Amino acid sequence: MNFIELKNIVRKDSPIHYINEYHGVLVYSDIKDTSECKIEIILEKNALGMLSVYIHFTDAEEAALSGFKKELEQYILSKHKEGFFSE
Numbered sequence: 001m002n003f004i005e006l007k008n009i010v011r012k013d014s015p016i017h018y019i020n021e022y023h024g025v026l027v028y029s030d031i032k033d034t035s036e037c038k039i040e041i042i043l044e045k046n047a048l049g050m051l052s053v054y055i056h057f058t059d060a061e062e063a064a065l066s067g068f069k070k071e072l073e074q075y076i077l078s079k080h081k082e083g084f085f086s087e
Contacts, residue, residue, distance in 0.1 A: 001068045002029045003075040006039070006084070018045045022085060023058075026072075028065070037061035041076055043085065053077060 009024035019042060026039040038058040045051055053073045057065060065072065079085065 001065075001071060003072060004028055004034065006041075006076075006079060009041075009085070011085075019043070020085065030064075035061070037065070041085075043076075043080065051077065051080065 004027040007025050007027060009022050012021040012023060014021055022041045022043070024039060024041075025036050027034065027036050029035070040056040040058060042054040042056075043051060044054070053076050055069060055072060055076070
């Protein structure tokens with residue numbers, strides 16, 4: 001599984017400053033072809049500054065991607081370190 005890009009990412013307003021929720025589209029490829037699915041990403045910082053990632057799929061793609069959640073979390077964390085997500 002190769003994660004190509006996150007696109008159309010929009011931050012949802014939240015009154016809780018340490019939880020940021022984003023909605024958008026994940027573009028990924030497997031052995032056969034390239035696909036897209038809607039994704040919800042929640043980035044939560046704890047009191048020690050550690051970041052937790054929670055992922056929810058809003059399409060029927062969850063069955064295909066559920067085995068790759070750890071890899072997807074690492075991809076999202078790398079995007080976060082690059083400054084991709086607006087705080």
